[in-house]
Amino acid sequence: MRFATESRAVNDDIFSAEHEELRSSVRAFVSKELLPHAQEWEAAESFPKEVFKRVGELGFFGLKYDEAYGGSGPDYTADAVVTEEFSRCGSAGVSASLGGHKDLATLYISNFGGEEQKQRWLAPSIRGEIVGGLAVTEPDAGSDVAGIKTTARRDGSDWVINGSKTYITNGAWGDFIVVAAKTDPDAGHSGLTLFVVEAGTPGFEARRMRMLGWRTGQTGELSLSDVRIPDENRIGDEGSAFYAIMQNFAWERIIMSLGQVTGAQLTYDIAKNYALERHAFDRPIGKFQVWRHRFADMATRIEAGRAMTYNALRMFIAGENPIKEVAMAKLYTAELAFHVADECVQVHGGYGYMMEFPAQRAWRDSRLGPIGGGTSEIMREIIGRTYGL
Ligand SMILES: Cc1cc2nc3c(=O)[nH]c(=O)nc-3n(C[C@H](O)[C@H](O)[C@H](O)COP(=O)(O)OP(=O)(O)OC[C@H]3O[C@@H](n4cnc5c(N)ncnc54)[C@H](O)[C@@H]3O)c2cc1C
Numbered sequence: 141m142r143f144a145t146e147s148r149a150v151n152d153d154i155f156s157a158e159h160e161e162l163r164s165s166v167r168a169f170v171s172k173e174l175l176p177h178a179q180e181w182e183a184a185e186s187f188p189k190e191v192f193k194r195v196g197e198l199g200f201f202g203l204k205y206d207e208a209y210g211g212s213g214p215d216y217t218a219d220a221v222v223t224e225e226f227s228r229c230g231s232a233g234v235s236a237s238l239g240g241h242k243d244l245a246t247l248y249i250s251n252f253g254g255e256e257q258k259q260r261w262l263a264p265s266i267r268g269e270i271v272g273g274l275a276v277t278e279p280d281a282g283s284d285v286a287g288i289k290t291t292a293r294r295d296g297s298d299w300v301i302n303g304s305k306t307y308i309t310n311g312a313w314g315d316f317i318v319v320a321a322k323t324d325p326d327a328g329h330s331g332l333t334l335f336v337v338e339a340g341t342p343g344f345e346a347r348r349m350r351m352l353g354w355r356t357g358q359t360g361e362l363s364l365s366d367v368r369i370p371d372e373n374r375i376g377d378e379g380s381a382f383y384a385i386m387q388n389f390a391w392e393r394i395i396m397s398l399g400q401v402t403g404a405q406l407t408y409d410i411a412k413n414y415a416l417e418r419h420a421f422d423r424p425i426g427k428f429q430v431w432r433h434r435f436a437d438m439a440t441r442i443e444a445g446r447a448m449t450y451n452a453l454r455m456f457i458a459g460e461n462p463i464k465e466v467a468m469a470k471l472y473t474a475e476l477a478f479h480v481a482d483e484c485v486q487v488h489g490g491y492g493y494m495m496e497f498p499a500q501r502a503w504r505d506s507r508l509g510p511i512g513g514g515t516s517e518i519m520r521e522i523i524g525r526t527y528g529l
Pocket of ligand 1: 274275277278284
């Protein structure tokens with residue numbers, strides 16, 4: 141009797157035949173144009189910014205955006221397919237950079253920007269001509285979004301922004317950054333507003349940060365010193381930023397979950413292949429019961445993580461606001477991806493600790509999951525509160 145090793149879960153209700161066609165073309169692009177360079181880019185700790193242009197030419201930034209701005213949507217399911225396939229590119233820094241542009245910066249312009257702002261920043265972003273980032277986190281405030289200290293003060297028809305931001309994906313090379321700032325320090329959650337700050341604006345400086353993982357990414361620390369921008373750069377109403385950020389978190393966290401499940405599956409495959417090749421005590425490591433069971437546990441948890449993520453995706457696409465389901469998927473898959481990477485290091489023995497083997501990269505890259513986009517502790521807070529605790 142033969143056992144199927146591939147998942148047999150049926151997800152036809154989410155992904156149509158057209159989505160699967162799209163998957164094939166994104167996968168072909170990733171395997172021909174990204175994956176072959178992944179090792180070289182990881183070693184260089186950077187990748188060419190022209191990749192954005194190429195992704196734009198292929199239309200992969202525009203699946204969830206209107207045709208009026210050069211997109212082909214809105215189709216969030218198609219966009220989820222793109223994210224899953226980008227996660228196969230062999231470099232988490234590359235997929236995170238593409239995602240930071242596609243799912244953070246541009247989503248704010250699309251959801252909350254006006255017509256002129258969409259033509260100015262969304263349309264060229266979809267074409268991959270400019271690269272964006274989202275800057276909420278600061279040196280003294282991350283989980284506590286309402287606690288940010290960056291200020292934007294009105295001066296005639298302009299705004300003057302002062303403050304600093306940190307860990308900003310694409311921050312070091314972004315052409316435009318969506319910045320959250322306090323416009324009314326006494327208004328708590330209702331005192332935050334979003335602005336677009338373009339690279340080259342006097343007083344705006346960005347510095348690249350070195351990281352444990354995501355090494356090819358251009359994560360940056362931003363300094364804003366008397367940065368003067370016109371009111372046309374304000375995104376949404378004054379005081380609306382906190383609610384905009386909370387609304388967009390749903391998609392950001394679904395996207396992270398999709399990437400984490402895909403990453404866990406790829407790392408599992410690396411670990412399993414090695415466990416079947418490497419012999420000790422006259423048998424493949426993977427044939428020892430302890431490892432067979434650990435692989436069985438990992439495979440089971442990956443299936444569970446995928447099901448939770450697709451459940452949150454289904455609900456999101458149906459127009460619901462699945463706060464609990466999204467938090468559960470983000471929490472579960474972040475911890476899953478790191479667990480699988482840790483097991484991958486362990487099954488490789490000493491090789492797992494060596495920089496030339498991919499296990500360490502999966503381990504370093506997946507460690508971000510329980511921190512970025514809302515920490516695991518914050519996900520547990522959200523879930524606990526939905527149960528009235
Ligand atoms: C590689 C990377 C990329 C990122 N990209 C971006 C980006 O593009 N844009 C952006 O704005 N931000 C970005 N971030 C920031 C990220 O969202 C924050 O790091 C995250 O929200 C946590 O905030 P913090 O680092 O300030 O930690 P803190 O909020 O200071 O938390 C420190 C610790 O305290 C815990 N903690 C905090 N509050 C509670 C609580 N109420 N109960 C229990 N425990 C609590 C946290 O869970 C954590 O373990 C990025 C971060 C990284 C590392």
